[in-house]
């Protein structure tokens with residue numbers, strides 16, 4: 001049987017090496033002070049000052065370190081050794097006190113040794129890498145203190161069933177397709193030409209219902225589920241335009257949700 005997570009980890013290590021020098025992530029500007037967080041996440045999560053935060057699938061820590069600058073005591077977890085090494089180095093360069101743990105999400109409970117946090121946060125491009133959302137939600141529940149908050153901002157699953165084909169925006173994948181999908185892409189999403197040595201990755205589609213049910217099934221209480229008509233990148237080239245705040249919207253009208261966000265609590 002294919003070891004999906006092993007293959008994905010190799011793929012993410014390759015991507016991280018490219019991301020570290022990409023214009024897309026612009027690490028140099030970040031270290032020099034361009035540490036903006038997503039306005040949506042900031043507005044919806046509210047103040048994090050003085051609160052402990054577990055950042056799941058933190059990649060190389062850009063958002064984790066920005067939350068640390070906003071006053072949170074952050075622990076970032078990611079399974080890519082390359083990403084965690086870079087995150088630790090940026091943490092040091094920026095004189096912050098975030099902690100980074102290299103662990104698979106599905107082994108993070110042991111790695112965290114039962115530690116609990118005020119906030120569990122995760123965002124943008126995380127769920128498609130997870131085969132089992134119930135286990136993910138259990139990790140979130142057990143990692144939160146009583147009264148703690150879970151927040152996610154993520155690409156809307158309905159948007160993933162569309163694809164641009166011959167300049168037309170068409171439905172290309174069944175929404176309810178829960179089987180693992182193998183993707184072979186020689187480059188990463190940052191627009192760089194560098195070729196990935198491990199080009200095959202494995203991803204899963206989750207419906208909005210599956211996501212919410214996993215969280216409530218694990219014991220979390222939903223505070224809100226918001227759907228948004230914009231996203232953070234040019235998802236459908238030729239069909240999108242940027243608004244004054246730099247958010248990407250469909251050209252004709254807001255006929256599809258492109259992002260969703262959830263806030264939930266452990267009551």
Ligand SMILES: C[S@@+](CC[C@H](N)C(=O)[O-])C[C@H]1O[C@@H](n2cnc3c(N)ncnc32)[C@H](O)[C@@H]1O
Pocket residue numbers: 005008012057058059060061062063077078079080083103104105106123124125126129130
């Ligand atoms: C798209 S990135 C998250 C991006 C983040 N929002 C950002 O822009 O920095 C997805 C991250 O999930 C991590 N990842 C994927 N599968 C994982 C798993 N099973 N356990 C832990 N991390 C995983 C990858 O290493 C990668 O850093």
